[in-house]
Every structure is written in structure tokens, then in C-alpha cells.
Amino acid sequence: MALDSAAIRAEFPCLHQSVNGRPLVYLDNAATAQKPRAVLDASRRYYEEINANIHRGTHHLARAATSAHEAARETIARYLNATDPAEVIFTSGTTDGINLVASVIGLGGILAPGDEVLISTLEHHSNIVPWQMLCERTGAMLKVIPCHEDGSLDQEAFRTLLTDRTKIAAFTWISNAFGTVNPVREMIAAAKSAGALVLIDAAQAAPHLTIDVQALGADFVALSGHKAYAPTGIGLLWGKRAVLDALPPWRGGGEMIKEVTFAKTTYNELPFKYEAGTPNIEGAIALAAAFEFMESVGLEVIGEHETKLIRRAAEGLSALSGVRLYGPDDRAGALSFGIEGVHHYDLGTLIDQMGVAVRTGHHCCQPLMARFGITGTTRASFAVYNTEAEVDALVTAVDKALSMLR
Known part of the structure; x- marks a missing residue:
């Protein structure tokens, strides 16, 4: 066609x-893509017709905004072939999603001194620095997969670097700098066989490739909307429900709680457990519109x-x-x-x-x-x-x- x-x-x-x-x-689309009318219209309609805060309001606009926001989550879950819309966590972008995962893994006590985090030479700083910070806090070691002269990752070295001490493997699907497309399914399978949790930076993959999170087999996938025809300041973290349920919350505040007393706070269920405060409501709605645009083409x-x-x-x-x-x-x-x-x-x-x-x-x-x-x-x-x-x-x-x- x-x-x-x-x-x-x-x-x-x-x-x-x-x-x-x-x-x-x-x-300059790898930095940020332009926005189609469908996305611009979705943003404008929210502010012109249903602008209100979500989830707790009983009035008409609050209910309409809540419905549109959660419908966007369902659209995105379908687009990613997620098993449950609650696995879709709205973030401000890929950087935010990676920091979320690195932080809750640190809080969850998964890493101990001598454990290893494996990344690659091709990574954007947002998939390097959060892991460095996590290693500094936990005493874990950062290992790096080298790349060949043509900009492809050294797969033999990757498999050598995988050990029973590898607790986290985080690598990009497509290099933002060189356009290298990594064999992520094979790499994910190898890392999972070694017992590691796996995060995929899909920021550059989102506007170019079909993302089927079930077929991928990773534990986490992070992406940014603005590279995929959506507004800036919106993105998502998809995570396996069993993994996210087992990890602690990150930020505290409204929405991520069930009940608060001065003695104890009970945390909310997914996805709200990781969405403290008022979210980017318009951004989520526009992100779904961007995915629908790509799907239509x-x-x-x-x-x-x-x-x-x-x-x-x-x-x-x-x-x-x-x-x-x-x-x-x-x-x-x-x-x-x-x-x-x-x-x-x-x-x-x-x-x-x-x-x-x-x-x-x-x-x-x-x-x-x-x-x-x-x-x-x-x-x-x-x-x-x-x-x-x-x-x-x-x-x-x-x-x-x-x-x-x-």
C-alpha cells in the first residue's frame, strides 16, 4: 500500500x-515530531469542552474528563496489546518512566552490593544516568554492552556479560543517535533466561514499529508521546502487572492512596499507585489520538x-x-x-x-x-x-x- x-x-x-x-x-523528528490535526483537535476539545480534574469529581465535566482519560488508557492498552489497561502508567515521557522503574527497584530492595545492571553503549543519557544513580545507592555494578564499528551491539559480548548477578537489563530498541535497530526480542529472552528484569526504551521505536508488549516479553516498556506525533510532556510506562504490584510506590500524594491517616497510609491499586497528583489529562487523551492516527495510516x-x-x-x-x-x-x-x-x-x-x-x-x-x-x-x-x-x-x-x- x-x-x-x-x-x-x-x-x-x-x-x-x-x-x-x-x-x-x-x-528533526527523532527529537520531536510534528502533530497532526487529530491530535491538535483532541487537545483543543479537552480544554474547550471538558476541562476538569478527574476521578474524584461528581459534576458533569469531571465525569466527562475522567471517562475520556480512562478511555485513552484503554485505547493505548489495546494499541500495545497489553493484557490489562491498568498496566499502562501515564508519565511525562521516557525519562520519567525509566526513573520511575529505577527508583522503585531501589526502594524494593532488589539490588544488593555486587549485583549488576546491564545497559548498552547505544543508550541515551536517560537510560544511563538513572541506573548509575541506582548503582551508587545500592552498591550494584553497571555493565555496558559494547558495539561494533558499524554501530550494532556486540551480541556475543552481551551474552557473556549476562550472569546470575545481572538483576536488571535496560536497553534501547532503536538508537536515537545512529538508528541502530536492536534484536530486542532475542535480547529480552536471553536476559529473562538469566533471571533479570528487563526494561526497553521504546522512545524511538514508537513512531516506527509495532509494539506488542506480550510478544516482546519485557517487564517494562517506556516511551514518549512527542516523538510519536503526540504533545510534549506525556508518555507512558507499561509494566507487567505482577511486577508492578510487587514493587513499592514512588511519589506520594493524591490519587496514589486509598486511605491516609497520620499513623498509616494505604496505597491505591494500579495504575493509580504510580500516578500521584493531577495527571496530564489532555496529554493522555492526545496520546491516544496520536496512536489512533498511526494505526489509521x-x-x-x-x-x-x-x-x-x-x-x-x-x-x-x-x-x-x-x-x-x-x-x-x-x-x-x-x-x-x-x-x-x-x-x-x-x-x-x-x-x-x-x-x-x-x-x-x-x-x-x-x-x-x-x-x-x-x-x-x-x-x-x-x-x-x-x-x-x-x-x-x-x-x-x-x-x-x-x-x-x-
């Missing part, structure tokens, strides 16, 4: 503008379209003098490249003058950049609304910028 690019692009108002007198070419269709774009970009950029591409050939979502003798910031600034928006820097992956002996890259990242003409505009802009910088 071919993608109707014109019809898709018509759904994204932000794309229809000029930058420095040129049509905007937005290729089809993740397979989106994936095929983006694969064509990223391959075209890789072919065009690699033909330019001095360009090095990072990551394996079967990368997804993002294409990172460096140019000999040219600083990534200078390149990004120049092509922005030509209307092309990319990301430059270390992409919150400083250990990965250090592994390759660089300070950063230029990264073009793709979404359902990008076109072959925009890919060609990127290549042309880089070529022109190089003629000015050299």
Missing part, C-alpha cells in the same frame, strides 16, 4: 511554512515509506566528498553523519539557512560519541510526512554548505 504523502502532509499544519524564504524541510506502511527515505538519504549523502555515515545499513528513523574537517554545528547552522532542520551534537549519547572518537554528528531523522523531495533538498543543502565551509 502506497502512502499518500500529499494527504498526510495536509494533516500537519506546522509543516506549511517557510524558513528563511524557503519551504520548511523538517528532519498503518505502521507497516509508515515503516516502508521511511525506509525508502532513509536509504535515499544514505545514498545521496555518502556520494558527497568526506561524508561518513554512522550506524548499520538497516538503520531506522535516524541517519547520523559526519564530514571530515567540518564541525557538525557549523553544518547544521548553514543548512538551516536553506530551510532544512536537522539536529547536531551528541544527541544525549556522549559515551557513544566517545566510543567513535567524535564530539557529535549531524542527524537527519524521518517521519511519515517526509518526502523524497525533502531528502533531495537535504542532500543539496549539505553539498552547498560544504562548498562554503571548505
